[in-house]
Amino acid sequence: MDTPQSKRTMGREVKAAVWTARHPGALVAPGTLTASGLELGWIATGGIVGGTAAALCGWYRAHPDTFDAVAAPRMRAWRRRWSAYLGPRWHAALRACDLYTIHRKTGEERFPRIVRVRSYSPTVDTLWLKIPQGQHARQYEARLPELTEALRAERIAVERVKPGVIGLIIERSEAFTETIDAPEMPQETDAVNLKSVYVGETEYGHDWRLPVLGQHTFVAGATGAGKNSIVMSQLRAIAPLIRDGLVRLWLCDPKQMEFTKLASIAHRYAADEHDCSALVDEFVNDLRAVQRGFAENGKRKITVSPETPLNVLVIDEIGALLAYGDGTVSRNLRKQLAIVGSQGRATGHAMTALVQEPTKDTVPIRELFTTRICLRVTSAAHVDMVLGENARLRGAIADEIANHEGTAGIGYVIRERTRVPQRVRAAYVDDTEIDQLVAFVHTGRSGNRLAVVA
Numbered sequence: 326m327d328t329p330q331s332k333r334t335m336g337r338e339v340k341a342a343v344w345t346a347r348h349p350g351a352l353v354a355p356g357t358l359t360a361s362g363l364e365l366g367w368i369a370t371g372g373i374v375g376g377t378a379a380a381l382c383g384w385y386r387a388h389p390d391t392f393d394a395v396a397a398p399r400m401r402a403w404r405r406r407w408s409a410y411l412g413p414r415w416h417a418a419l420r421a422c423d424l425y426t427i428h429r430k431t432g433e434e435r436f437p438r439i440v441r442v443r444s445y446s447p448t449v450d451t452l453w454l455k456i457p458q459g460q461h462a463r464q465y466e467a468r469l470p471e472l473t474e475a476l477r478a479e480r481i482a483v484e485r486v487k488p489g490v491i492g493l494i495i496e497r498s499e500a501f502t503e504t505i506d507a508p509e510m511p512q513e514t515d516a517v518n519l520k521s522v523y524v525g526e527t528e529y530g531h532d533w534r535l536p537v538l539g540q541h542t543f544v545a546g547a548t549g550a551g552k553n554s555i556v557m558s559q560l561r562a563i564a565p566l567i568r569d570g571l572v573r574l575w576l577c578d579p580k581q582m583e584f585t586k587l588a589s590i591a592h593r594y595a596a597d598e599h600d601c602s603a604l605v606d607e608f609v610n611d612l613r614a615v616q617r618g619f620a621e622n623g624k625r626k627i628t629v630s631p632e633t634p635l636n637v638l639v640i641d642e643i644g645a646l647l648a649y650g651d652g653t654v655s656r657n658l659r660k661q662l663a664i665v666g667s668q669g670r671a672t673g674h675a676m677t678a679l680v681q682e683p684t685k686d687t688v689p690i691r692e693l694f695t696t697r698i699c700l701r702v703t704s705a706a707h708v709d710m711v712l713g714e715n716a717r718l719r720g721a722i723a724d725e726i727a728n729h730e731g732t733a734g735i736g737y738v739i740r741e742r743t744r745v746p747q748r749v750r751a752a753y754v755d756d757t758e759i760d761q762l763v764a765f766v767h768t769g770r771s772g773n774r775l776a777v778v779a
């Protein structure tokens with residue numbers, strides 16, 4: 326039986342009480358200030374407020390990393406909640422896009438209610454909306470162009486969070502408008518820290534650094550997304566170690582494009598899928614040999630040296646080898662890569678895999694990789710496949726990155742401590758700079774300056 330529907334709307338005083346219950350801060354904050362002013366005096370209260378502001382400024386100046394990760398998102402979300410997404414403005418935007426319903430009997434307008442605002446990065450806000458009955462995420466998807474204009478945003482994506490609640494991921498502006506220059510090649514090995522190698526910039530304008538030692542990296546991105554630039558940047562940044570034999574490069578290059586240029590500086594290079602499989606077998610044999618050495622010397626972890634170099638396996642288009650190739654090759658690769666993934670970190674056997682489509686064939690092995698990067702992808706589902714559950718809802722709208730050269734190298738990584746996606750852009754290494762890298766490694770090899778790196 327249908328519930329009878331009244332023609333009267335909810336009373337204003339009840340609406341006000343409900344609003345206050347939902348926004349207790351709106352009463353508590355001014356209430357606390359007034360109580361403090363009356364109890365402690367207005368000068369003391371001013372001192373407390375000023376002291377808090379000064380402490381925040383001190384934190385901002387002294388510890389940019391923790392401030393950006395902890396305080397800034399909360400402060401930004403609060404500010405955005407009460408400026409950009411405040412009632413009348415928000416309602417006007419939704420009204421203009423026809424994203425509201427009208428109560429059949431009372432004629433009352435019903436808007437989706439903002440139940441959560443998160444502003445994990447300076448350029449992306451995530452809103453959770455409780456939508457009125459009769460609406461669905463699909464309606465928002467259909468009206469996205471209008472909503473994007475109405476909210477003066479760069480891009481908006483929609484996710485269904487749970488029944489009755491949808492998420493709007495609002496990218497307010499593009500953090501990267503210029504190409505980032507290729508990393509310089511340091512002359513000396515001690516200028517390189519293998520645990521923190523410069524590969525580009527973050528949306529905060531900080532260095533984007535990736536570990537090479539003891540890590541495995543997975544880079545997903547559609548064709549032309551700029552996957553190569555991440556590897557090339559890493560190699561330039563560690564060039565003196567390749568030159569001095571402290572890093573050995575193992576290359577699987579089934580596509581035979583940019584990486585063929587590196588064949589002459591690679592320790593091993595393979596293009597054909599059977600050769601790639603043999604190369605990975607050899608890589609695992611090397612890993613086993615280091616393990617045997619450890620057992621004899623009682624060591625548990627390598628120190629990078631000419632005798633025990635860091636081995637970096639780069640597999641371009643791993644999907645081609647795992648999904649489309651010969652069944653025996655893909656089975657062998659899966660088995661061997663699992664060994665590298667689980668045991669290679671201690672022995673100095675790191676791997677980097679590039680993939681265009683993180684489909685079900687490549688996703689199972691995704692868990693082997695400790696660092697995952699998602700550049701422009703062709704499907705919303707790919708984002709969570711690469712970065713983990715709810716990464717897209719938290720702002721990693723890698724599927725919304727426009728498909729043109731101006732956006733190549735832009736993508737998302739997950740911050741370690743906060744699990745929040747961060748927009749990054751890799752530096753671009755052009756053909757001449759790749760030739761420079763090759764020449765640098767060759768020239769130095771004749772000089773042979775060996776050193777030990779911790």
Ligand SMILES: Nc1ncnc2c1ncn2[C@@H]1O[C@H](COP(=O)(O)OP(=O)(O)OP(=O)(O)O)[C@@H](O)[C@H]1O
Nearest residue numbers: 504546548549550551552553554733734751752753
């Ligand atoms: N980091 C970057 N910054 C700016 N432009 C870039 C960057 N990386 C690549 N580009 C530009 O985008 C083009 C495509 O890049 P690239 O072929 O390296 O992408 P990819 O993801 O490796 O593609 P594929 O899977 O087809 O090899 C390059 O020719 C270059 O002009």
